[in-house]
Amino acid sequence: MTQAKIKLFIVDHDSIFRLGLRTAIAQYADFEIVGEGNLSEDTLRELTQGMVLNVLVLGISYTESESGLKLTRQLRQLYPQLPLFLLTPNLATKQIAKLKSWGVRGNCDRGASVNSIVEALYAVAYGNTYWSTNDVTPQLWQQALANISQSGRIELEQTLQEIEQKLANPNLSDWERVFLVGRKRELQSARWLSSRLVGEEIVLKESANLEPVDGAIVPIAPTELACLPEFADSANKTIFERVVTDIQMGLNNRTKIPLEIDLLQPAIAKSLCHLILQRLSETIAQIPIAKTLDRDYTAYLEELWQWSTAYFFSQHYGSNEKQLQLEEIYRLELTTVQQNIFNDLYGIAELFDYLLGKPGLVIDNMVYQSDNPEAIARIEFLLHNLIIHLANGVIQVILNNFYDLEVFKYKLYKAECRSDREIARFRNQLSWRYRQENYFTHPQNIFESRHRLLVINAGVIRTIYVYAPRKTELDELTGIPWFSTIVIEIRDAIAPIVRKLIALVGSGVVFVLTQVIGKGLGLVGKGIIQGIGSTIKDIPRNNKKP
Template identity: 35%
Template sequence: MSNSLTHILLIDDDPIFRLGLRTALAEFPNLQVVAEADTGVTALDILRRRQNQNAVDLVILELSLAELSLSQQLKTDYPNLPILLLTAQSDPTQLAVAQEAGVDGYCSKGSPVDTIVGAIGQLTSGESFWEAFPAFSQSIPRSVPSPRWHNQLRSQGLQQIEAALVLVKQQLQSPNLTNLDRLFWNGRRRELLAARWLVNQLLPAQVIVVERGEERKERQGGQGGQGGQGRDSRLAISRQQGILVPSTASSSELTQVLESSQTFDATLAKLQSGLTNLTGEILEIDILQTDKKRELLGIILQKVEAILAELRFSQITMEQLAEKRSLILQDLWQVSVMDFFGRYYTLPWGNRELAVVDILLRDAAAVQGDILDRIPFVVELFAHQLFETPLIIDNVSYPAQTPEALTRSGILLQNLIIQLANGVISPLLNNFADTEAIKQNFYNQQLISSRDIARFRNNLSWRYRKLQLLDEPEAIFESRHHLLVLTDTGIKRTAIYAPRTQELEQLQGLSFVVSIAYELRDAISPRLRGTVAWVGRGVVYFLTQVIGRGIGLIVRGVIQGVGSAWQDTRLGK
């Protein structure tokens, strides 16, 4: 390592870690941390200010999607500036993407200080340094299945959790349960659901990592040209996330998958929170038990993720994506119906069995027109996930792989799965609303009487009439969309801006009259309010300045007269 002083820029959002690393490096006289930053914007500003004096010789940063885009920006603006990744992350795919993005070296945060100093020395001398990681510096590891004990542990744990959930459900269905006992068993159920989610996250059934093209070619060559293994041989599958990635994927494609995975993971986490409807308007899924509601939304989330993987594999274009929007949503709805109810689920009806799914799928056209076609930003969401196109929300463009884009794509994804869930339950309410088997297996205990169900359906029908005749024309005229989003407390409604001029021009009939009424109100209301305010000020002036003063003078005269009479009476005495 050279004896010259190495100026280091430290980028990490953990101030305690920055302090510790700075203190550790201070023991080495040829190393100096000249600046620290907790965000990429701050780091770029520091580098610009230090170009002429005490220029930075090396950057140390933590790994995240934001920092991947930062490393690309750094390599574009400062191609000769070495970047050392010092992170707690050990995911081979993420590290591979970082390497492709321009990172020159990697050390884990648990590495000894001497190892980090050695890595700094190699990077400043023009070499690279990747801490011992199985075959990582040369290529991304091949697919490695989880060990057998790993799968057994996961399977046994899930079986125990499911058995406990069945017992808890039986307790909650007891009619003699006190409020205190019900509170206890509800808490127990939430704990078990959280434990099940953690097991699925921490103990995936199989972990398979994408391999690079060079390694794949070498392995195929060593196998003597064993081809024709079909589509699965060209894919790497993550069972935990349900993601299919072409094995020849580039770093940008891998980054797309990671970003998509983050969006879906965040949405899945929100499904574990409350799913109470807080919008003030009735939704089809309100009739479901909470567990069934969560199960349905989870199934749809998996199907959306799977269809994105299919689209990514088929290499669909932007033009084809827009053309196939209705078909994609129709496929999502159909597979969600079949998975939620069961492809061969039947109900006894007289002397025969009714195939529930076949009957529900007959309402495809009605669901498409009433629900699926009204879902906004479907093409934009899929294009953002597949092609990294900027996401334009509220007339602001959010580039891919930024935290803001992740948040907003999550909002669009949540609205999509909630609306699809409404579409799954809608034909059930139209065909089997008052069927006892359906009520016992799916409905909320507060909505099982025939009167409650009839009231629920009537309110739902009125909501759609109101939406079609009043709410939708108003939203079109105001250039906004209403979205359903998941929060920690439940499902809420939010509005975002979107140009809807074409829809406004196509309004006809009563919807057109409603938009004209809103326009007339906007035109007349300010003038009318101004006129009323002017008349009101005149009335107030007349009452206070004219009548009020007159009454005041009269009262004053009366008081003076009474005073004079009282004084005369006193003097007369």
Template identity: 30%
Template sequence: MLIYGEQNFPHSVGFMADRPIYLVLIDSDSIFRLGLQTALQAQTPVGTVEVQPSLAIGLAKLQRIALEQGSPSPGQTPLALPDLVLVNLGSLVEDEGLAAVERSLRQFRQTLPELPMLALEYTQPPRLGLWAQRMNLSGYWAKGRSVPELVVVIKQVLRGQQVWTLAQADAIAPTSGHRAMGRGVLSRRFGQNPWSRTLNSGIQQIETQLRTLEHQRQSAQTPWIDQVWLAGWQRELHTTRWLLGRLGAASVATGEADSIWELENSSSVPLRSALEPGERERLQANAPIASPTTGKPMTGKPMTGNAMTGNAMTGNAMMGNAQALQTLLFDRIAQRIPPALLNLTDEPLEIDILNSAKRQELISTVLRCFGELLLDVRLSDLEADVLQDKRQELLLDLWQASLGDFLGRYSSLILDGQRVDLLPILLREQQNVERLILCSIPELATIWGVLLFGQPVLIDGVAYRPESPEAIDRLVWLTENLLITVANGVVQPLLNHVAEVEAIRQSFYDKRLLSTREIEKFRNNLSWKYRVAHVFREAQDIYESRYWLLGFGDRGIEKVSFYATRRQELTSLTPLQQSVTLMLEVRDAVAPRLQFLTSWVGSGVVYVLTHVIGKGIGLIGLGIIQGVGSSIQEVRNLGKSHSERKP
């Protein structure tokens, strides 16, 4: 039996019984989201059920609607806010991490305090009930009851009552995202038993297959009938993955049945019995939100209606969109990665020595490690000004994580008759990799600032919103260049230390580059590239105020240049590099004049040749021709006279 709180929840809205209920469902599990949407829309009081894949995207849209209601455009009817927001905490915490969800919920409650929010958790055992109370939500609903009962709870929440179903397991829920990492216990469904490890392995294989199918579908050479077949295969794999996820949740519940109560056997308690006196008021106070420009806490009143304007609205919206922007960016990059990853540039790359499958695996590994690094930085609450000093350190962390995940942190090789660990040997190249490869990555501050703080993107001196098409296009190129460059940095230690090991050759290298001669030729080409780049190309790019980015095209890796202000780098060039810029400047100064002089001299030479020497030669030739003609005529006349003298 459910027990409802007696006091009205202050963030509720007036519920009109004579109209359908408008709901917004926020859930990252697409299959569960579709199923619950269909089931709720079949209930009589429920009208529209809009779905959103993440808190950041849902918050951005609701903020936009609230802003339009506060200042409607003339002749345009603003959209209506929903009556209630349903949030599947289990799937969101698993996919985004506890700290990220907590930050989004606090921002949601701060910017839209009058909009009720009901937390859902459909994983077993339930762990997030008390945590949902501490987040000042309108209620909590866990697995074990039917959809019609959920509709009854929705009605109760809309009338201002509180509904909380708390199990004993909720007592272990952390109170802050800083005490549990996003990839910790709450972000995983499976334990460490063999059954869970088998499920994890199966899910990883399914995700790998899904990525492969997506690449095949995106290929322009795939016939339409094959694309239809591949789409059906993808749906089957998504369904299988969802079922494995449910089995994983059930295995956790079975393994902990002795210490955790099932939800059906637990009683429901009102909110006031779960929070200490005064804690609720403290939670309702404005929580500081990091500024998108400085990263320092901002203070201010909750923004609703007309108050959601100006810089505060912009800052909160950008902060809320940072993680959604990362998801959008990573999805777009994953779709752009070509199957073959051919090098279409005019210079060799370290990853060229890998076979096609290993190149794909390496890029995917770097992308995954980059996402995990962003999550770790978010959990650490690093301020923007501190981040600027640590960006190179974070880049090294990304390189080390990618190197360890790609090769295996505990991989070993037999060298000189002894088995040695591979990773410590390769990590000795950190300084060379940083100096030759990682330091060449441009616009690191832009990448970190946008994906962590929602800062605007500066393009040709103009600041663009991070969600604008221009900013997205630039971010895609910047991030792809980061991924490819870090991937090159991962391969570089292999070439310097274990290039001749036969096991490495057979496992990683392209078949065309297996011979010792080809490997040495490849290494020499790379060495020459970096020598030329350090002395000539880098100085020329800085002098021309541009930088080159590596990115993914339709067939492989391409290179494109972008304008950038590099005045500060120009002043820090070495004497040899400055001499290169001086030669370029001299060439720019002399070349037009020399071209003009050459053109003028050439015109004079042409005139002399055609009008003086040419005419002279022509007259000589004419005289020769005339002389030859006269001689022929004389010969003919002589022949005629001789024939006439004969009898």
């Protein structure tokens, strides 16, 4: 039986270097180059079009070190299961330790011989690691000191690894994160000092490398890169592809606002957002140009939510009986989704106008051309916000009607959120969130003339605020939301006075403590010391004869 070839993808900024590497590797029958690209977003998009790889080879030179390391982290976040091998300037142990912490499988010098590079590629393809270093041999006294302190340095490295694992938890509180970051800096300082003293850095032992033997060891299973949505050629294709890449980087919620998609497994949340974005691109292509005159896109928004819910439900459940129930559920849930989801959406008319080809975009009362970076960035933020809210609307229907289906618990939910207690707690958090936003957060944003957007940045969901006049909405507030704005106004009115009073009281307290009590204590203390001194003088002393 013929053994499958080792499939490689080469990424390097220098096209001549890529050509030379391809030509050199082509001499070895065990390898197959399935693609290549430079250090850019285009390469990420090409990788997301779906392919099968054993090793991804990334070349980084001195001049592109910053962009190369950024792409390295992006690739590790996008494809954590894909072995990544770097061709870099010769690295020291501390630099290799950083790459190891990212999950890189090995590196080799860019100027190394072809045989060395091929040997390294074999090692990585067969599930091992290969690291090339350029360290100076420590002196005898440093070697002795290294042997004596080895156990302590190993413990230090293990503690650092534990801290890294804890920091990777997105559910850490701010206090825990601050404490762990401070502890990490202390240990890193100790590691730097010890490495300078002993002339080497400690490297934790890994599994022993296996040498490939005919008929005994085969390359690790190739990684199939998931094929992301493809969009028809249009003026919006580049924007859609950029948003797809943003979603693929991750959807870790760092907003302190509970979101429905927090319940989902990461891959499921990404696929849902991809589904909505692809359907949005198809919807935009079907909207007639005449519709841009009245700018009422509510019906299209509702259809997008309804279609995404039905497709997502059938994709993960597939019951005709339940499908029939969805028609009635849509009518019952539409009012709730409009109140909780659609009413919090900002810039829908501007977003649809832009995607339909209307020239220009108004930002902060200034008109920007459609291809202006400011306009493109704002449109991407509006897309992020729309997709996240629609995804929340889809999961809200499931949580309100089918949350207890076991098939959803195993297929969709995170492992720690499958119990009935955790699901009930999660639903209660969402319920309190919408009450708080309806009565307090939403009126405050209206009063402060701003809108909140949920945006995706480097694998994390964050909140940003954009200015927008909301005088009409402020005049229409009634009941508790109106009272919330009055409380805010009263607080703003009395806050300067309260601060002055606190400052005045604080100054008075300081004066009393320092000038009255402090001086009083000083006089008493002085009197005690003088009394002790007088007593000492009065003590009779034995006169000694000369």
